[in-house]
Amino acid sequence: MAIEHVKDIENGDYNKGVGDLEQPFLEWREGSSGSLGVVLFSTFVAVCGSFEFGSCVGYSAPTQSGIREDLNLTLAQYSMFGSLVTIGAMIAAFTSGRIADFIGRKGAMRMSAAFCIAGWLAIYLSVGALSLDIGRFLTGYGIGIISYVVPVYIAEIAPSNLRGGLTTLNQLMICTGSSIAFVIGTIITWRNLALTGVAPCFALLVGLFFIPESPRWLAKVGLEKESEVSLRRLRGKNAEITAEADEIQISVQSLRKLSKAKLTDLLEAKYIRSVIIAVGLMLFQQIGGINGISFYASQTFVAAGITGNVGTLAYALIQVPVTIIGAVLMDKSGRRPLLLVSATGTFLGCLLTGTAFLLEGQQLLLQWVPILAVSGVLTYIASYSIGLGPVPWVIMSEIFPLHIKGLAGSLAVLTNWLGAWAVSYTFNFLMSWSCPGTFFVFSGSCALTVLFVAKVVPETKGKTLEEIQASINSQLK
CATH class of the missing domain: 1.20.1250.20 (MFS general substrate transporter like domains)
Structure with missing residues (x-):
């Protein structure tokens, strides 16, 4: 699931939201300044979370017969297991925005990865319906946060001419994760498939150490200097970032003036x-x-x-x-x-x-x-x-x-x-x-x-x- 409803606000560009979406897929305009490598690498790290989302959604399709047979689950018990991922995600829908605003985009991604890892391990070690359900709920809560924060982070770090194409990668990686879970699940056991769900979480956690925080979130919480450092890293050391930095500040000031x-x-x-x-x-x-x-x-x-x-x-x-x-x-x-x-x-x-x-x-x-x-x-x-x-x-x-x-x-x-x-x-x-x-x-x-x-x-x-x-x-x- 890709959530994009805040990206135009967060980018402080209220008139270009649609125009950005109209740009050709991943077009890099000739002569545009910036460090494309940092933006692409940061996007790649973030969509590891999207891949995890897809892995979680795709998990229950190839594993139903194996789980029901090994744990002696009734149809009602397995239906509850399958649906708990959406219950966890619903609760996350209430909290993900505040979490991402309070601890940052990277902090929210770390938190979501931790929930998903705990959930997958609970599923792997399950001996009955209760631990299985707890694991499914935890992964659901984790992907609920991911579904919000990943497209927001990508939209906030990408140059305007790349934003439409890069945010599309979120949905693509969800489908890829789901499809791979389908394929692997036909080959390995349901317990081992749960362990494969941990891999993109670790990739996300490690990658977060090497990518910058969103410059727009840093500006929102009053860290103007850190925001400029992050923006400089994303656009390149020789890039002219004054206009974009000013735009971010104007956006932040406008948001503060609006009533709730x-x-x-x-x-x-x-x-x-x-x-x-x-x-x-x-x-x-x-x-x-x-x-x-x-x-x-x-x-x-x-x-x-x-x-x-x-x-x-x-x-x-x-x-x-x-x-x-x-x-x-x-x-x-x-x-x-x-x-x-x-x-x-x-x-x-x-x-x-x-x-x-x-x-x-x-x-x-x-x-x-x-x-x-x-x-x-x-x-x-x-x-x-x-x-x-x-x-x-x-x-x-x-x-x-x-x-x-x-x-x-x-x-x-x-x-x-x-x-x-x-x-x-x-x-x-x-x-x-x-x-x-x-x-x-x-x-x-x-x-x-x-x-x-x-x-x-x-x-x-x-x-x-x-x-x-x-x-x-x-x-x-």
Whole structure:
């Protein structure tokens, strides 16, 4: 999961938030000053946390049968285990912003890595459901912090012409971590897979010793000299940083003058449509079934009569390249077209998978069941990865004005994690009730997503933040 709702505030660049996203993927303009190596290395260290996020999310899919068999867990116990990661992340959604502001971006990343390491070790050493659940909850809390602080840190250290491309790496590494966990989980035991989750945490902890703290956070806490040192290190010793340093100071002073936003402010007419768009996108992103399908992919394939490992490997191999395609298309085709294509694809994927289970239950065309099931799940994952996965986070970062961006973004993120928990917890029960019914319900949710995007979501590509706000408000009149 990538959280970008604070990046324009943090960068003190209120008019370039969208423009930065419109830059070509990782373009370095000729003649621009700065130390590209330090920025790229710092980004690489930070996205080790994103990789950890993906590893945690992908863990439960290939391990379900092994964990249930070794620890004698019931379906309800395993469903609780699978969903606890989202409960931990929901709690983190309330605290991650304050933690990152209090102990810094690097401090928050260290804290998240510590929680994840403790969680993975608890899972590895588990002899029953309790220690397993504690470990899952701890990793969930850790990735909840990671999901907030990593994109914020990247946005705060990157030059404006690189910010869009570099922040996209966050989502890409989440998908990569998830896919690798899927693949490795088909080869090694669930305990050893838990140990592999510790590796990116250690890489993050070690790397943090060699990268600078965010110059914008340093300025926010009154450490102006340290902020300039950090900025100099990021831009290069011969770079002219006076303008950017002044911009950071102006941004910090502007933030200090603003009164604290209240929850009731979100109900005002000038904000309500933006809130509906962001919360709606986050809700529809989840109720289409992504966390149930990804957490329990192996079980889904087995239920359709396919070897779990084969289906899981196919799932893993398709996710990363499609995410890359989506990152490239986002700034070419626009947000709305990607969302419409993506939601339509997830609808068709669920419809195919539900049809496969229906045919299996009726003992009809059994030779087609595995083909339809695999095609349906892979169509769903490819479609989700190209649009519904990354685009809602980008739109959320664009549509809120400065004054309420943090509060409204937190509400949208909380909605996202609540939806993730509801789907991941109920998926196994829904499958026990009716396999075809489960996927037909998800297909109905995806159809509603198409309607929501078509009727409510504006196109934000190529517009300044002021133009987006003017467009949204004009539709209220």
